[in-house]
Amino acid sequence: MSLASLPLTVAAPETHGFLSPTGVEIAFLLVGLVTFGAALITVTTRQLVHAALWLVVTLGGLAVEYLLLTAEFIAWVQVLIYVGSVVVLLLFGLMLTKAPIGRSPDADSGNRWAALTVAVASAAALVWVVVDAFRTTWIDLDGPAAGSTEATGASLFQNWVLPFEALSVLLLAALVGAIVLSRKAKAESASPPVNSRAVSGGSPSVPDSRNHPIRRKEPVTGTRATTGSGSTTGTGSTPGTASTPGTASTTSAGTAPGAGSATGAESAAGAKPATAAESAEQEGAR
Amino acid sequence: MHLAYPAVLSALLFCTGLYGVLARRNAILVLMSVELMLNAVNLNLVAFDVWLSRTAEETLHSGQALTLFTIAIAAAEIGIGLAIVLAVYRNRGTSDIDRLRDTAEGHEPDGPDSDGDATAAEKAEATA
Numbered sequence: 001m002s003l004a005s006l007p008l009t010v011a012a013p014e015t016h017g018f019l020s021p022t023g024v025e026i027a028f029l030l031v032g033l034v035t036f037g038a039a040l041i042t043v044t045t046r047q048l049v050h051a052a053l054w055l056v057v058t059l060g061g062l063a064v065e066y067l068l069l070t071a072e073f074i075a076w077v078q079v080l081i082y083v084g085s086v087v088v089l090l091l092f093g094l095m096l097t098k099a100p101i102g103r104s105p106d107a108d109s110g111n112r113w114a115a116l117t118v119a120v121a122s123a124a125a126l127v128w129v130v131v132d133a134f135r136t137t138w139i140d141l142d143g144p145a146a147g148s149t150e151a152t153g154a155s156l157f158q159n160w161v162l163p164f165e166a167l168s169v170l171l172l173a174a175l176v177g178a179i180v181l182s183r184k185a186k187a188e189s190a191s192p193p194v195n196s197r198a199v200s201g202g203s204p205s206v207p208d209s210r211n212h213p214i215r216r217k218e219p220v221t222g223t224r225a226t227t228g229s230g231s232t233t234g235t236g237s238t239p240g241t242a243s244t245p246g247t248a249s250t251t252s253a254g255t256a257p258g259a260g261s262a263t264g265a266e267s268a269a270g271a272k273p274a275t276a277a278e279s280a281e282q283e284g285a286r
Numbered sequence: 287m288h289l290a291y292p293a294v295l296s297a298l299l300f301c302t303g304l305y306g307v308l309a310r311r312n313a314i315l316v317l318m319s320v321e322l323m324l325n326a327v328n329l330n331l332v333a334f335d336v337w338l339s340r341t342a343e344e345t346l347h348s349g350q351a352l353t354l355f356t357i358a359i360a361a362a363e364i365g366i367g368l369a370i371v372l373a374v375y376r377n378r379g380t381s382d383i384d385r386l387r388d389t390a391e392g393h394e395p396d397g398p399d400s401d402g403d404a405t406a407a408e409k410a411e412a413t414a
């Protein structure tokens with residue numbers, strides 16, 4: 001049964017009498033096909049920005065699958081964190097590393113066929129084992145929702161309090177690590193943002209989006225200092241520092257992505273790395 | 287709902303992410319594939335939690351709690367990972383993981399050579 005029923009299970013169970021699909025199953029199957037197709041395009045497309053946009057479709061499809069599985073809180077957390085911030089952060093990363101717009105011929109490395117072999121073999125093994133193990137198992141979706149916000153919150157704060165607090169400490173560590181990794185060589189201390197982020201780090205994402213325009217004022221003032229002196233300060237001072245080895249080369253490289261990818265004004269070029277560092281530490285807080 | 291639907295979808299998504307991790311060259315695309323794999327695991331956790339919350343006598347909703355923890359850890363991971371990728375790009379001028387071969391043994395002396403080219407091009411861009 002196991003190997004023979006695989007394509008039927010994946011592709012068209014409504015013609016297969018064994019599964020006798022309900023409406024929820026058909027919806028799950030259709031959304032699952034869209035999700036899987038978007039995931040395939042995500043890992044195979046040669047346009048890097050399109051990969052991030054297809055990732056949005058994949059993650060949104062997974063949120064719909066969570067809703068179909070009556071896990072509504074997880075679904076909205078998925079929409080908020082993944083679609084709302086992780087993809088935005090990935091797009092920031094793509095633009096800061098000067099990813100080419102349009103088709104890039106070297107998006108895949110040389111070991112593509114080995115990777116395809118490994119992936120197909122593991123997919124066949126996993127699907128075979130999973131279908132064979134759970135072919136007589138059914139999820140009862142009737143009654144009150146198993147993943148409503150009330151049930152999730154009650155279990156989270158009754159039984160999972162200690163891991164929850166440990167997770168907040170981990171988020172704090174990730175926040176500090178992201179700041180340390182992404183700051184420039186002579187950046188001043190960032191301890192006030194650390195404290196404010198640590199307070200809002202426990203709750204998923206609403207306070208961060210509220211903090212964001214307030215905190216954006218700092219790089220704007222910093223940018224205005226560079227734009228006031230014009231491009232002679234921003235790029236004119238870098239040849240002098242770039243010739244000296246050591247930390248000066250890292251600072252000149254830090255200004256390089258923003259200045260290189262500038263299409264218009266100097267202020268946009270200066271503000272781009274600053275806002276990216278902002279979003280990086282915001283993501284760490286989350 | 288049959289439990290095989292979310293389980294099969296999760297297995298397929300995981301293997302798609304596995305292919306992406308192995309085959310992609312850009313480090314940010316590798317991070318995207320890692321996100322796909324984490325999401326596949328999340329779908330499995332949610333499906334089995336919904337199944338067990340019906341059949342078990344008493345449940346801790348451990349699947350959903352672990353899903354929330356996984357989402358939070360994935361967000362932290364993507365922040366740290368992007369910070370590392372940006373630092374590498376800042377120092378090397380590239381984010382292709384195929385070209386970061388400084389610690390590889392027994393390869394051609396391609397690493398320092400391309401590294402020198404990258405920093406030279408980067409300094410040229412900085413002075414331009």
